[in-house]
Amino acid sequence: MARLAGVAALSLVLVLLGAGVPRPPAAAAAKTQVFLSKLPKALVVGVSPKHGEVVHAGENTVTVTWSLNTSEPAGADAAFKSVKVKLCYAPASRTDRGWRKASDDLHKDKACQFKVTVQPYAAGAGRFDYVVARDIPTASYFVRAYAVDASGTEVAYGQSSPDAAFDVAGITGIHASLKVAAGVFSTFSIAALAFFFVVEKRKKDK
Numbered sequence: 001m002a003r004l005a006g007v008a009a010l011s012l013v014l015v016l017l018g019a020g021v022p023r024p025p026a027a028a029a030a031k032t033q034v035f036l037s038k039l040p041k042a043l044v045v046g047v048s049p050k051h052g053e054v055v056h057a058g059e060n061t062v063t064v065t066w067s068l069n070t071s072e073p074a075g076a077d078a079a080f081k082s083v084k085v086k087l088c089y090a091p092a093s094r095t096d097r098g099w100r101k102a103s104d105d106l107h108k109d110k111a112c113q114f115k116v117t118v119q120p121y122a123a124g125a126g127r128f129d130y131v132v133a134r135d136i137p138t139a140s141y142f143v144r145a146y147a148v149d150a151s152g153t154e155v156a157y158g159q160s161s162p163d164a165a166f167d168v169a170g171i172t173g174i175h176a177s178l179k180v181a182a183g184v185f186s187t188f189s190i191a192a193l194a195f196f197f198v199v200e201k202r203k204k205d206k
């Protein structure tokens with residue numbers, strides 16, 4: 001009898017454990033393959049720097065604007081949930097650099113590697129002030145915006161003209177380490193000043 005109760009208890013535990021195990025999702029949500037050439041160019045995208053203008057990484061701001069092309073039919077943006085903005089290497093900065101290669105397949109594209117922002121899509125237009133990130137390398141760039149639907153899939157796009165690219169002056173290794181060194185030394189000198197001040201004061205007080 002005791003043994004039977006034991007078996008019953010054990011199977012109850014197993015059932016409870018089994019219920020707690022999460023089931024694998026019916027189909028692991030594979031990212032939809034998207035080709036740029038298949039997307040409607042429904043967004044009109046603008047950037048503040050003019051062609052050839054130089055902006056400094058970590059310092060300057062690039063203002064990006066986007067709006068639905070007025071020649072699009074009404075409701076063309078019904079599925080737009082958000083706008084994803086990317087910074088893209090201009091063609092001149094891609095030549096002979098496989099790691100910046102553009103691809104029609106968005107998941108393989110390496111030309112638009114840098115995320116600028118993701119904003120909810122508001123009918124009409126949007127705008128974002130982007131302070132160029134410190135890790136953006138020196139190169140020519142243009143900006144691309146994707147309209148993204150509720151499932152996170154790109155459904156339309158627009159971009160500033162790759163032929164009217166602007167330039168980013170990146171923070172080079174030397175530049176960055178000099179800044180760090182300067183920072184360390186100025187902190188050190190203030191600390192040293194404080195230290196000797198205290199030492200002198202103690203001497204006087206004695």
Ligand SMILES: *[C@@H]1O[C@H](CO)[C@@H](O)[C@H](O)[C@H]1NC(C)=O
Binds near residue numbers: 044072
């Ligand atoms: C809007 O779309 C039309 C038709 O596709 C195109 O000719 C026009 O250049 C676009 N306007 C802008 C500002 O991109």
